[in-house]
Amino acid sequence: MRNIRNHSNEIAGYPLTAQRRLLLQLIRDAAGHIDAKELYRRASSKDESISLATVYRNLRLFQELGLVEERRLGQLSHHYEIRHPAEHQHFVCRDCGKVIEFQNPLIDKLVGTVQDEQGFSVTRTELYFEGYCPECRTANGESGR
């Protein structure tokens, strides 16, 4: 697949090439959490000629444009997701590796409290829980661990 631009479409002033369109769609379809390698694998199956460099370059661009968010979920490689309107945080299961998103109003309260008490100005919050998901807890005999 060549570098074809579609109807002179753009994203934030940058040409929306076929590769960019494909990558954005795949990230969207991943419904949240995908790393560069897996994204490259899926992109390759739709466009044999796409390169890993293009994946990384565009992940960077998407981040700069605020379209995509990078998350470090305690793993070796980073995960990427379409930026959601609402902030949410992540839980990763130590057994099955599943990533679950959650949201809780206490987080906002916590940010406010810490800003007041410490004098910080917080521009980004990343909360990461590790543990066992409901299914794995049950499978392990409800031991709670």
Place this chain on the structure above:
Amino acid sequence: MRNIRNHSNEIAGYPLTAQRRLLLQLIRDAAGHIDAKELYRRASSKDESISLATVYRNLRLFQELGLVEERRLGQLSHHYEIRHPAEHQHFVCRDCGKVIEFQNPLIDKLVGTVQDEQGFSVTRTELYFEGYCPECRTANGESGR
């Protein structure tokens, strides 16, 4: 410096070699947050012959023994710190890069709430705030950003 063991001391059944003693002391002196490269640099100045491999091997060991905790603070490399009795979280300033620890009882409450609501069993909490520290806020004209 050779691989000399001191008075047959041990840590958790493992021999406390001169290298391990030095590394633990340096991590302690770093008062919290140091990465492998910086730890190696400081260790080299005290023991020219120490190798980076030893630094990494022992950071792993210390983690397994629960002596040291690995933190991913939004940077490229991981940070290590002596494991504190009390849990605490981190704030990183986007201007000066300073790492500030803080603790707030709302975090425990949040963990409890999320466990109840989602059915998770949380074994590890990592909260990471990014923003501007009090000094940098002031230096930037109190704009709050």
Place this chain on the structure above:
DNA sequence: TTAAGTGCAAAGGCTTTGCAGCATA
């Protein structure tokens, strides 16, 4: 023609591993 995006391959960080030598018991 010009500016920008791409593929390819090489290079860059950070981290791990294989191996021979040395230290302790």
Place this chain on the structure above:
DNA sequence: TATGCTGCAAAGCCTTTGCACTTAA
């Protein structure tokens, strides 16, 4: 002698970069 730790160098991931080619305006 047996086990384990070390230094060294090589290899391993993940990610970035240089370069020549291609595309669209």
